[in-house]
Amino acid sequence: MQEFDLVLKNAFVNGAYVADIGVKGGIITALGLNLSPTEDTQIIDCEKAIVTPGGIDGHVHLAQDQSPRAKEAGYRCADNVETGTRSAVAGGTTTVMLFAEQSRGQSLLEAVENYHALVASQGSYADYGFHAIITDPSEKVLQEELPVLAQQGIMSMKLFLTYKHMRISDHQFLHALLKARELGMIALVHAENGDLVDFFTEQLEARNLTDSKYKAIAHPSAAEAEATNRAVTFSTVMDTPLLIVHVSVPESAKVIRKAQANLQPIFAETCPQYLLLGKAKLDQEHFCGAKFICSPPLRSEKKDIDAIWRGLVNGTFNIFSSDHCPYRFEDPSGKQLGLTRADNGNPQGMFTKTPNGLPGVETRVPLLFSEGVLRRKCIDVKRFVELTSENPAKLYGMYPQKGAIQIGSDADLVIWHPESFTPRRLKHSRDLHDNCDYSPYEDIEFLNWPKITVLRGRVVFRDGVVQGRSGYGNFIKRGKCAMPVVRVMEQEWDVLHAAV
Numbered sequence: 001m002q003e004f005d006l007v008l009k010n011a012f013v014n015g016a017y018v019a020d021i022g023v024k025g026g027i028i029t030a031l032g033l034n035l036s037p038t039e040d041t042q043i044i045d046c047e048k049a050i051v052t053p054g055g056i057d058g059h060v061h062l063a064q065d066q067s068p069r070a071k072e073a074g075y076r077c078a079d080n081v082e083t084g085t086r087s088a089v090a091g092g093t094t095t096v097m098l099f100a101e102q103s104r105g106q107s108l109l110e111a112v113e114n115y116h117a118l119v120a121s122q123g124s125y126a127d128y129g130f131h132a133i134i135t136d137p138s139e140k141v142l143q144e145e146l147p148v149l150a151q152q153g154i155m156s157m158k159l160f161l162t163y164k165h166m167r168i169s170d171h172q173f174l175h176a177l178l179k180a181r182e183l184g185m186i187a188l189v190h191a192e193n194g195d196l197v198d199f200f201t202e203q204l205e206a207r208n209l210t211d212s213k214y215k216a217i218a219h220p221s222a223a224e225a226e227a228t229n230r231a232v233t234f235s236t237v238m239d240t241p242l243l244i245v246h247v248s249v250p251e252s253a254k255v256i257r258k259a260q261a262n263l264q265p266i267f268a269e270t271c272p273q274y275l276l277l278g279k280a281k282l283d284q285e286h287f288c289g290a291k292f293i294c295s296p297p298l299r300s301e302k303k304d305i306d307a308i309w310r311g312l313v314n315g316t317f318n319i320f321s322s323d324h325c326p327y328r329f330e331d332p333s334g335k336q337l338g339l340t341r342a343d344n345g346n347p348q349g350m351f352t353k354t355p356n357g358l359p360g361v362e363t364r365v366p367l368l369f370s371e372g373v374l375r376r377k378c379i380d381v382k383r384f385v386e387l388t389s390e391n392p393a394k395l396y397g398m399y400p401q402k403g404a405i406q407i408g409s410d411a412d413l414v415i416w417h418p419e420s421f422t423p424r425r426l427k428h429s430r431d432l433h434d435n436c437d438y439s440p441y442e443d444i445e446f447l448n449w450p451k452i453t454v455l456r457g458r459v460v461f462r463d464g465v466v467q468g469r470s471g472y473g474n475f476i477k478r479g480k481c482a483m484p485v486v487r488v489m490e491q492e493w494d495v496l497h498a499a500v
Ligand code: URP
Pocket: 061, 190, 246, 293, 294, 295, 296, 323, 325, 356, 357, 358
């Protein structure tokens, strides 16, 4: 007879069929009817509640203020690894992808090692992997250091086409893509045209138009669309998969969709803020608009947001991530860095000095379940699982260890009870587990919230209370991207790639 540490009875697996889920040693070892527990088996009766795989958040910034660049800017992230991952598991996310950031001139290996040590010292509640942010793709970094990272299971890099201290040139971008192709790594790109953003910013500053609401004007949709088009073009030329992160405008979604229709290996991510918040949030009294400053910025109210929803439903977007990047509103090293005094002594917002980013690692999964599956009913549970767990696992080389309810997968599970939940609004101080001091989603009525989160067979969150401990989270050594791609190499490029 099979022995189990944990049996989830009567689980409505992915909203598709009812079965018991047997877990041993943190792994799903049986899926079937009437699994027999032994005396020591922990039993959770799901009562036919929906059970989905633990969420995988592909885009989470935690403790990123430790890099030399961030230290120089004087920003203090609201969340370290402990508080950020505590918040993750409380929202049904069991794996987070964090960013190890290289500063210009710094060895990439050193940057990753430092971040590894920091994460280990702070302790994670959730399993985690790293994307390597490359700001200085020197010959040494590309030829010597990246292959070492690939061996360590760090199989993704983030490249920036904007931000003065981080962006790379087109030429460097092509070199990085070529190396990604050779190593089977996936490149993530922050696609905004940095010169265009800088130009608009300079023009606004010259006119003293610096309040938070001008953030949206400083980052025109054309800056995102142009950079997306360029990135897609480069990916095609290099015949290398590329993921466009935090897509916020219909123009970009259109470029991506067209490329995908041509079977180009383009993947895309969007985030809750671009589906649920509009740029009017930036225009608030008492500097409160600063709470909503992020890059790309929040967009217009209806047209843009509807287009992003369509992209989520029709498959343009493969993954749905939080881009959790929290700064406390009241902290002088957080959002308050952007509050200055005008010449007449009046308080004045300076969007260029306000740290970029919104909190959201805890609300991501419940928001999509509530808004997408239950309220708008525009996605089913299957698509919800793809967006929040299965596709990030495939894209980032963790599938089927993660992102699946299958025999042999890690027992990372979320139990929902949509029928018995009383819809309610969030209050940050009462409901959330991060270390920020606000949530951008306090106006939204949640129709459901995970009742139980299980990570590798252990209950880490139950009925509003985190039960896990920091340090339980493991580093996940990842393999190659497992999203299906069709290679459509042009004859002229065979010469280039043949040498690789
Ligand atoms: O505003 C944002 N998104 N901050 C995080 C950094 C980034 O570009 O993802």
